[in-house]
Amino acid sequence: MKSVHFLLACVLLALASSLASAYDPNPLQDFCVAINNTETGIFVNGKLCKDPTLATVDDFTYRRFNIPGDTNNQLGRNATRLSVDTFPGVNTLGIILARIDYEPGGVNPPHFHPRASEILHVQDGTLYVGFADSNYTLFSTILYPGDLFAIPLGMVHFQVNIGKTDAVAFASFGSQDPGLVNVANAVFGTNPPIKPEPLARAFMLDVNVVKDLQEKFLSSDLAKKHVAACSTY
Known part of the structure; x- marks a missing residue:
């Protein structure tokens, strides 16, 4: 019986590995x-x-x-x-x-x-x-x-x-x-934008530099309003 359980476990593991590796x-x-x-x-x-x-x-x-x-x-x-x-x-x-x-x-x-x-x-x-x-x-x-x-x-x-x-x-x-996924866009170009304070700490930048980068990556007027709205943490 143990050998049957072991075989079943191997089959399930192989199936799981197969499913996990299929994109x-x-x-x-x-x-x-x-x-x-x-x-x-x-x-x-x-x-x-x-x-x-x-x-x-x-x-x-x-x-x-x-x-x-x-x-x-x-x-x-x-x-x-x-x-x-x-x-x-x-x-x-x-x-x-x-x-x-x-x-x-x-x-x-x-x-x-x-x-x-x-x-x-x-x-x-x-x-x-x-x-x-x-x-x-x-x-x-x-x-x-x-x-x-x-x-x-x-x-x-x-x-x-x-x-x-x-x-x-x-x-x-x-x-x-x-x-x-472009890294810079995912960090500075999201809409609505990520609050600038955590980005400033993560990238060791001044908060105003982060805001400037977000302004550059966000093109629409609505997105820019979101940047202004997130100016306080």
């Missing part, structure tokens, strides 16, 4: 081309699926990833991430891709993806990249064309174009919806 649901069919038609669609894994007999090769083909993104912004970078809306054939496949363009000095600021690990491939240019683990150890290096860099799930990471020419990289994710 995207496993597909129950060969593919699920995403559509928005509620009349002819089949609802699977968060999106309606096109009737498989109506699928075409175009559903699994994307041809516009050679077009550079507009880097004329404060960060000097543009991240174009595909989704099931732009590339419907990837629905339920557990993968997605992003193109990142950087002007010289362009920065992809510290951020993390809560639902996917990432592999970054540099096509053009020279990037300084890195991630920090839960022990606050920084793993950083310089990447050149053809180099790859792996970023574990949930780790805060960044990229900077340290070259004198534009740079292009492609990021592959182990989820069709990896999610994106």
Whole structure:
């Protein structure tokens, strides 16, 4: 009887481990081309699926990833991430891709993806990249064309174009919806804003500096009113 209980415990443990390590649901069919038609669609894994007999090769083909993104912004970078809306054939496949363009000095600021690990491939240019683990150890290096860099799930990471020419990289994710949390926005750009006093202590900044950062990250007039309302702790 003890051996039966032990075997049952092992099976349950293995099942729990399997469920805990699964992020995207496993597909129950060969593919699920995403559509928005509620009349002819089949609802699977968060999106309606096109009737498989109506699928075409175009559903699994994307041809516009050679077009550079507009880097004329404060960060000097543009991240174009595909989704099931732009590339419907990837629905339920557990993968997605992003193109990142950087002007010289362009920065992809510290951020993390809560639902996917990432592999970054540099096509053009020279990037300084890195991630920090839960022990606050920084793993950083310089990447050149053809180099790859792996970023574990949930780790805060960044990229900077340290070259004198534009740079292009492609990021592959182990989820069709990896999610994106920019650290600075999550700290200084929430709406309503976090009270500035705890942020000032956490970042060892003057309260007025925190308020100024919140003003910069919060764009709407309503958000700015929230900053004023949170001026006392």
